[in-house]
Amino acid sequence: xxxxxxxxxxxxVDADPSTPLLWVLRENLGLTGTKYGCGMAxxxxxxxxxxxxxxxxxxxxxxxxxDKQVTTIExxxxxxxxxxxxxxxxxxxxxxxxxxxxxxxxxxxxxxxxPNPSDEEIDQALAGNICRCGTYSRIRRAVHRAAELARGxx
Numbered sequence: 271x272x273x274x275x276x277x278x279x280x281x282x283v284d285a286d287p288s289t290p291l292l293w294v295l296r297e298n299l300g301l302t303g304t305k306y307g308c309g310m311a312x313x314x315x316x317x318x319x320x321x322x323x324x325x326x327x328x329x330x331x332x333x334x335x336x337d338k339q340v341t342t343i344e345x346x347x348x349x350x351x352x353x354x355x356x357x358x359x360x361x362x363x364x365x366x367x368x369x370x371x372x373x374x375x376x377x378x379x380x381x382x383x384x385p386n387p388s389d390e391e392i393d394q395a396l397a398g399n400i401c402r403c404g405t406y407s408r409i410r411r412a413v414h415r416a417a418e419l420a421r422g423x424x
Contacts, residue, residue: 288332290329290332315372317399319339354412365404377409
């Protein structure tokens with residue numbers, strides 16, 4: 271049994287400690303917003319936060335989440351009011367949408383550390399998140415817009 275917090279809720283899961291966190295999130299806890307992309311931590315679709323830092327859940331054993339706070343896209347806000355979610359909707363970022371939860375989760379860490387990032391800082395922070403549809407320019411615009419929304423700009 272492995273205990274941790276998921277989106278501020280305490281859970282205990284009965285899973286092999288070596289099971290990737292991604293599969294525990296999706297299969298055991300029903301949190302399907304985190305996507306499986308490559309299974310090798312190369313594409314970023316599976317990005318979640320552990321204790322506030324972005325991690326690739328497809329290669330992280332669930333045992334590493336023990337006694338930690340895990341946040342998925344579902345936990346970013348209960349009603350799509352997080353500035354990144356609002357900006358993603360306003361800018362109409364997704365094309366297929368598959369990579370977007372990972373993009374948003376990586377961007378959330380960036381904005382926590384850099385509330386007003388430059389294009390270069392956005393590109394560096396999201397470099398490991400692959401968008402097969404190529405919506406990178408809209409993603410960058412949405413991160414800038416989210417920063418504005420977080421500062422209270424209209």
